[in-house]
Amino acid sequence: MSKNKGDKGNLLLELFSEEIPARMQTGSEKQLTNLFEKSLKNRDIGYGQISTFCSPRHLSVIIKNIDLKQKNQIIEKRGPRLGSNEKAIHGFLKSNNIQENDVVIKDTKNGKFYFYLNQINGINTSEVLPEIINEIINNFVWPKSQRWAYSELKWARPLRNILLIFNNQPIEGKVAIDKNNFLNFSTYTFGHRNENKKIEVENIDEYERLLENNYLILDRKKRKNKIINDTKLLLKDKDIKLLDDDYLIEEVLGLVEFPNVLIGNIDKQFMNLPKEVLTTAMKVHQKYFSIIDDKNNLVPKFLFVSNTIPKKERDKSIIEGNERVLKARLSDADFFWKTDTSTKIETFNEKLKKVLFYEGLGSLHDKTIRLSAVSIYFSSLFKVDVSLAREACILSKFDLVSEMVGEFPELQGIMGGYYTKLNGKPNEISDAIFDQYKPKGISNDMPKTKLGCMLSMVDNIDNLTGFFIINKKPSGSKDPFALRRAGYSIVQILMKLKLNISINDLFTEALKSYENSSKIIKLDLIDFIIDKVKFILKKQNFRDDIIESVISLKESKNYLFPILYERVNCLNDIKDTNDFKTFLVNFKRLKNIIKSNKLLDISNAKLDIHLFESSEEQEIYDKSENLDINLKKYLTDLEHQGIILKEVINLNYVIHSFFEKIIVNHEDNKMKVNRIKLITELTERVLKFSNFHHIEN
Amino acid sequence: MDKNKSFQNIIMNLQYYWMDQGCVLMQPYDTEVGAGTFHPATVLRVLGPDPIWKAAYLQPCRRPTDGRYGENPNRLQHYYQFQVIIQPSPDNIQNLYLESLNAVGLNSKDHDIRFVEDDWESPTLGASGLGWEIWCDGMEISQFTYFQQVGGIDVKPVASEITYGLERLAMFIQKVENVYHLDWDGLDKDKGGKTYGDIFLQQEKEFSIYNFEKSNSSVLIQHFNDAEKECSFLLEDKINPLPLPAYDQCIKASHIFNLLDARGVISVSERQAYILRVRNMSRSCCLAWMDKSNV
Secondary structure (H helix, E strand, O other): OOOOOOOEEEEEEEEEEOOOOHHHHHHHHHHHHHHHHHHHHHOOOOOOOEEEEEOOOEEEEEEEEEEOEOOOEEEEEEEEEOOOOHHHHHHHHHHHOOOHHHEEEEEEOOEEEEEEEEEEOOOEHHHHHHHHHHHHHHHOOOOOOEOOOOOOOOEOOOEEEEEEEEOOEEOOOEEEOOOOOEEEEEOEEEOOOOOOOEEEOOOHHHHHHHHHHOOOOOOHHHHHHHHHHHHHHHHOOOOEEEOOOHHHHHHHHOOOOOEEEEEEEOOHHHOOOOHHHHHHHHHHHHOOEEEEEOOOOEEEEEEEEEEOOOOHHHHHHHHHHHHHHHHHHHHHHHHHHHHHHOOOHHHHHHHHOOOEOOOOOOEHHHHHHHHHHHHHHHHHHHOOOHHHHHHHHHOOOHHHHOHHHHHOHHHOOHHHHHHHHHOOOOHHHHHHHHHOOOOOOOOOOOOOOHHHHHHHHHHHHHHHHHHHHOOOOOEOOEOOOOHHHHHHHHHHHHHHOOOOOEHHHOOHHHHHHOOOOOHHHHHHHHHHHHHHHHHHHHHOOOOHHHHHHHHOOOOHHHOEHHHHHHHHHHHHHHOOOHHHHHHHHHHHHHHHHHHHOOOOOOOOOOOOHHHOOOHHHHHHHHHHHHHHHHHHHHOOOHHHHHHHHHHHHOHHHHHHHHHHHOOOOOOOHHHHHHHHHHHHHHHHHHOOOOOHHHOOO | OOHHHOHHHHHHHHHHHHHHOOOEEEOOOOOOOOOHHHOHHHHOHHHOOOOOEEEEEEEEEEOHHHOOOOOOOOOOOEEEEEEEEEEOOOOOHHHHHHHHHHHOOOOHHHOOEEEEEOOEEEOOOOEEEEEEEEEEOOEEEEEEEEEEEEOOEEEEEEEEEEEEEHHHHHHHHHOOOOHHHOEOOOOOHHHOOOEHHHHHHHHHHHHHHHHHHHOOHHHHHHHHHHHHHHHHHHOOOOOOOOHHHHHHHHHHHHHHHHHHHHOOOOOHHHHHHHHHHHHHHHHHHHHHHHHHHOO
16 A cells, blocks of 8 residues: 555546557656646645656556645635725625624735635545546647547547546546546556456556556656667677667657567668668668668668567567568669669659749759859859859759659658769769758758758758748748758858858849849848857857857848857857956946937047047057057958957956046036047947947856 | 468458448449548448448559559559448447457467557548558558548548558468469469469559550540539539539549549649649538438
């Protein structure tokens, strides 16, 4: 028996259904917790630790130490003001059915009032549980749900049983499926599908173990550990290991109640197919894992997770069955490979003319022509051979109409790489085509070659430009064309290769290729990319305010990208030094003085050095002029960013002594204007490097 | 070979099994369809008139684009489905299905049976449902769907549809790797026994040539237009429409569209338009059928 404290009890709820889609299972555990917590809190019922579990058919929650009784509630009712007439007071007493000694006097903001504090005794939790369970089930939202038979209730797949135990007692109650059909709360569940044994649960502490005895591992983590450990055992003594695939493991976890890890053989005749084709065919349709040797080569074996209770004979026939299926799958892939490799690339490319890229954006063939045109500019930016670049663009999309990519869309690019190589195209071209969809958003998996980077970039630029032109910009959570990802890819390549291009110029050529001259679209695209630049910089652990101080410069989109990056880097390097911190303080003081004098019109004033009264003014003037000269020469010189920043920070001393010695608010207006003008000029010059006032110290 | 495992025995055993479950045993619909679902016994019957409808039938299906000139061991442009439709969906339908496997000599307890999410949608029928593909030792042998909508109309009560891919199932049971090697009748060759290939290889070759190379596109387009016209004509009389003959025209149009598609003469943007036209036909038929059922 679980030891409950006298006034607390443990609860077990299990929602048993037909097989829930793997992708929805983890989310459903979280949702169950949230809904249960909300229902308990709303009713003032205290509770302890919550744990959830799920298998394809079971969704369960165990909550420890739930109050056996709801807390007493006090409902406060305000009556008449102190000193009101008898009639009002009597009316209040009568309407609440209370006596004079039931009321108290309380002080409020608006004076003293009579109050009635009505205490309502909490009811037993077991009595409200049926209501709570109904509330949870009816408020549950699945990513996709269905009706069944006459059901009015919707669930991801038909809900078949509700197990409910509280304080080790069954609870009477039911949930309506439709007007005439109900699921009564039960105390049983079912074990592994193979046996489908009905299991009576009497004690919550035994629940998980009871199921495990019936080959049902309820805990996702335990299933995962079993898969990992069994795999290790199976592969031990050999120099082979699983090709890591976290996504596949997570999916497989949602398809098994009791993972039984098995290994089968791949027919040798298929080992000549490209590695990517083999792994994709195995993974996508069959959810098989690939196995590699110590040189990262595929070995002719596959690993899969069966949902069965291990039994030698059965395991053997399951392996054989899976081997036959894989053979059929791979013969298909082999057929596609042979068909594709005996087709001329020109034939494929001709087909592209008939395939729409997107309504209003021409065919895929049109797209390759645009890419090729844009690549003339970008090839010199990337310092790659222009004719190779153009050919790579022209050949970049033909694999989309190949048989293999038709069957496995995730092999796009990769197949193009293989097919161009087989057709004797230069390696530079096939490598670039192979990698053209990298990086996938924020990822370190970059194209291996510069040409690959270029192809990836011009393709993403073409996507962004096209979809912005037809007004399919991403909004909110909607980004059906993965344009945000395209943006991140562009910025990552921009940073990695330190390309000498300004954000302003990024889309110029693509817009030309679409024959579009809209300024608004161009500005939208620029804003979009600036946003992505900020995000990626943030990902690289630069501080928000530092990024903002540079990117918010009016000129920033005209700067070559490496300048922006270098400037952020320089600021980041010195951000914690005392000199910089003092500088920020001084600089803010400068700005404040200017701000407090903003009514003063200095626009026509000309700085007059003859009005200087002190060496401090002269000194500031000299430094300011010197900065101006250097800015004019080096503001956009990559090598000089750090040097300029140093010069700016060194202004510290002169600004400091200026404040010490000089009173800006001179009684003579002429003097005052001259001094304001002096520090305004300096400030303006400093602000060309960075909006320092955005930086926090 | 165990005679019970022959292709024709598998069909017979499924028929007996579902007959015993109270299904009306029907025969294939006598026109080309892309799937067993197209049979009026499924599409129209789940919309009425009786909320209880159980039927089982074999249905030859045509998918012109899947033809491989008889050269691919797994792909056919003509193949068989066994279709079970039960409305309302019974609470024990999953178990009924698993027992049906026992009936064809496949003891589900000896295998790794998996229900893997696979939501089904037929754009031309305006139909959709949630369910699974059912795996047996990694092989997809059936499709299981809770029908939510047909012709854009909510199916009430919800029906459960089970579709067995018979060639796949038989290949699994007979442990055969090439569809043409399937034993059709369980008879030895010297006694006149036939394989799947003996019966269908020639058909696959000829129809692949027809579907991909020889069909006359302008004639087919004309047929499509005619079917569409006929369909709407048959539904014109709002008081006494003829949804069943009209639906025949809709099925015909759907098959013609598949033929045109295989011939590669439909561009991407036209494609959507064709699908929409068939969808409108099927929806009109469904609505007319429901109107009539409710009288």
